[in-house]
Amino acid sequence: MKVIMPLLALLLFLSGCQDHSPSNDLVMAAENNRIQVSFDRLEEAEWEGNKGFYIYVTASSLLDTYKAEDDFLFALNSTITDDNSEVYQALFSETIANDENSVTIKQFYSPFPGHSLDSLDITVYAKPTYYKRKVIFQDLEKEMSNQIMNDLFLETVSVQGNEIQLQIFDIHDLHGLTVSLLQDNEEIYPAFSRTSYDPNQNFLTASYEFTNKVPDRFTLVFKRLKLQEQIWEFPLTIPIKQN
Known part of the structure; x- marks a missing residue:
């Protein structure tokens, strides 16, 4: 999947993303009036000889009118920079349909974070594709x-x-x-x-x-005279170590 860069300021009835945090530091989920995204897990792995990790995020449509699988495109950051200025490069990404209203975004990054880190800041991008003139x-x-x-x-x-x-x-x-x-x-x-x-x-x-x-x-x-590209941002702060 092509990583999509942010371009949008959400309008009034598509309210800004809201986070649902289990602690003061972590932000595990965010939503607007159309989409909810939530962090699933971070998994140490290897991809084509590169050591690193997969991030799994679930995106769900909040309205029956629009289907997560058919009416949106999703991606994570092409790069992640941690608190120590270490950069993690995305090498692979795919979106897996769970059902009509839910998909999982699976993205591989390299290298694996150092032991001194507890969390990473990521952004989930959602592009609605259902707009018509x-x-x-x-x-x-x-x-x-x-x-x-x-x-x-x-x-x-x-x-x-x-x-x-x-x-x-x-x-x-x-x-x-x-x-x-x-x-x-x-x-x-x-x-x-x-x-x-x-x-x-x-x-x-x-x-x-x-x-x-x-x-x-x-x-x-x-x-409509023309359609403007809409891309929504959902910032998350996710744990590196899994319980």
Whole structure:
């Protein structure tokens, strides 16, 4: 597996990673609202004549909507530097499926740490691969709130006659977002639109006016202009010596 480098600042509904520490020093697990990662074990080993160790980490999807095996890519650091400035190089990595919602990341490093060390700082990287440019919200009603699809969040939906008012938040840049009404497999675009964009929060308040009255139940099609690469970081501090 290719090691993925960090590029992301998580947005509000994908909250920052939280750690679950068994002591003041070790951080054995971390999560956001989509993924939980937890340290399994460190195992002294040899790989292709190189002495070193394997690190095993389990990653689990926290939502049934997304599968750990199919909808994410995972990796650990390409190198680890300890408190003594010793560098450990990753020589091998693989991801093993446990089930649909859980995988194990197994990565080999060389050399093996010295006896004076008790722990190592590592980072687990998770890249979601499920994002789409086209996002469809079905069965919307005239007054709704907190609708989410593909991490595009409709905070409010309000309809008055032929006008749809929306408050929209997305993990991807909302610049260039288009909205259409889907009726009889045909996309109908608004005749007029008014928008107010907050770049600091990536939050869009919009009003879309259509030629005809909006039905009581309706489907909206959102098209993102482009997708930004998202990579999430989960820092852990793991023990070298196993109990």
